[in-house]
Amino acid sequence: MKLSATILALAIYVSLATAQSQEWGQCGGIGWAGSTTCVSGTVCTVINAYYSQCLPARPSSECTGPTSTASIPPAPTGSNSNALARAAGKLYFGTATDNSELSDAAYVAILSDDSYFGQLTPANSMKWDATEPEQGVFTFSGGDQIVSQAKAHSQIMRGHNCVWYNQLPSWVSNGGFTSAQLTSIIQNHCSTLVSHYKGEIITHAFETEPFNDDGTWRSDVFYNTLGTSYVDIALQAARAADPGAKIYINDYNIEMTGAKATSMLNLIKDLKSRGIPVDGVGLQCHFIVGEVPTSLQSIMQQFTALGVEVAITELDIRMTLPASTALLAQQETDYKNVISACKAVSGCVGVTVWDYTDKYSWVPSTFSGQGEACPWDANLQKKPAYSGITAAWA
Ligand code: 9MR
Secondary structure, eight states, X not given: OHHHHHHHHHHHHHHHHHSOBOTTOEXXXXXXXXXXXXXXXXXXXXXXXXXXXXXXXXXGGGGGOOOXXXXXXXXXXXXXXXXXXXHTTOSEEEEEEOGGGGGOHHHHHHHTOTTTOSEEEESSTTSHXXXXXXXXXXXXXXXXXXXXXXXXXXXXXXXXXXXXXXXXXXXXXXXXXXHHHHHHHHHHHHHHHHHHTTTTOSEEEEEEOOBOTTSSBOOSHHHHHHTTHHHHHHHHHHHHHOTTSEEEEEESSOSSSSHXXXXXXXXXXXXXXXXXXXXXXXXXXXXXXXXXXXXXXXXXXXXXXXXXXXXXXXXXXXXXXXXXXXXXXXXXHHHHHHHHHHHHOTTEEEEEESOSBGGGOSHHHHSTTEEOOSSBOTTSOBOHHHHHHHHHHO
């Protein structure tokens, strides 16, 4: 009796260990008694000490950064912001936008002018709470609307975002997952999101805001469950889902020399040394008038020296209200300095403002008493800041 139970256990063990694991299935890790080989077309990849997984095999060239398969539209002519950015050799001058804003005809008229904007980022509608509100239930209608808007006006799309501590549905943020469960949840989310937009998006900011301002890792459901390996998991899933899209890590307060920038530089070095795919760093650039960091250009150069490109992904420059002629003039200088820094760094591919108009800026609702952070005012009129942008590109 005892012997036959042992034989049965052995037989189960042998059959588990000999059947190949399926794509995305587990193939190793401490305590794992199942198969350590993967079905054809996949490679058993160590995610962490407790979990190895069959990931789609990729040509090694994908680890050094793809050329995007999303096409770059023809450059517009003239002296508006995107036309000048293209003439300066950049891919775009762009803006964030949001779905609720697309019913504002006057706003959309300017948004749709590719001589002003050659690129759009969805401010909210590709985030986790919008795209997978319930586990396994995906909704892409909001993101699709922004993609259609961009395509109709020859504008490039940047995706935003795959893994972020904020705007998570409660089924994710409440946690309670094993590391294997959360690994598979991240993979399924990033993979489904990126696959849905395959070929449509030049760049995804897949991993957003991993660090606290002191450079330590942010405590969130991802880090608390998986440690730093969640970054690898998200980046690898994103690359596998659309090898033609560039993958960025995006953060704020990395635009100046300091602990946070150092942590991001170290993260990029570490990812590169381990062959984890990462193509770019997004410097958000949510600045304050008169306080644009003087080290912006040199920080961008430090990132590009590591073999990644950079982009300014969420630029706005806020002031304490009310605005004055002096503050608006300083803001013009500040915008000019930020654009000039990108222009001067060959690996800086473009600049995105975090919505072009004060009418739809996130700033006043977040920073009490502050606002007027964008280059167009709340009446959709250009401010001196816009002249700073064009002067810098020209
Ligand atoms: O612009 C976004 C705003 O509408 C949302 O309410 C807010 C919620 O977190 O997120 C804003 O966008 C953020 C971006 O996704 C990541 N970097 C900071 C941006 C400003 O908060």
